[in-house]
Amino acid sequence: MPPGDDHGRFVSVGRLTLRDGEGVCVRARNRAIAVFKVDGALLAIDDRCPHQEASLAEGELDGHEVLCPLHCWAFDLRTGERKDAPTGHRVRTYATKRQGDEVLVALPEEPV
Ligand code: FES
Numbered sequence: 001m002p003p004g005d006d007h008g009r010f011v012s013v014g015r016l017t018l019r020d021g022e023g024v025c026v027r028a029r030n031r032a033i034a035v036f037k038v039d040g041a042l043l044a045i046d047d048r049c050p051h052q053e054a055s056l057a058e059g060e061l062d063g064h065e066v067l068c069p070l071h072c073w074a075f076d077l078r079t080g081e082r083k084d085a086p087t088g089h090r091v092r093t094y095a096t097k098r099q100g101d102e103v104l105v106a107l108p109e110e111p112v
Helices: none
Strands: 009-012 023-028 031-038 041-046 060-062 065-067 074-076 096-099 102-107
Touching: 009 096, 023 102, 031 102, 041 096
Parallel strands: none
Antiparallel strands: 009 102, 023 031, 031 041, 060 065, 065 074, 096 102
């Protein structure tokens, strides 16, 4: 299983057809989640950048890091931590798994 917070219940986000190096924003239980495919693994983080809420799914991938499309803050998809400056900013990570053709993301029970 890829890294990510696996607390909570796995929820289907549908059938995703991603190539390596691509990301997509999906919605589940009022959350916007960015799912990326890196080296065949699916990695999921909050889609909204903590700076000014740009969609991280639209960011450019550099290995296991995504660069925010607005101001290029870099986040590690495995930990959610900001990598380019140790400011304490981070995004939530979510565990993922496949079930048949569908992708499931582990969502926490608490409200958004
Ligand atoms: S909105 Fe992401 S770095 Fe500014």
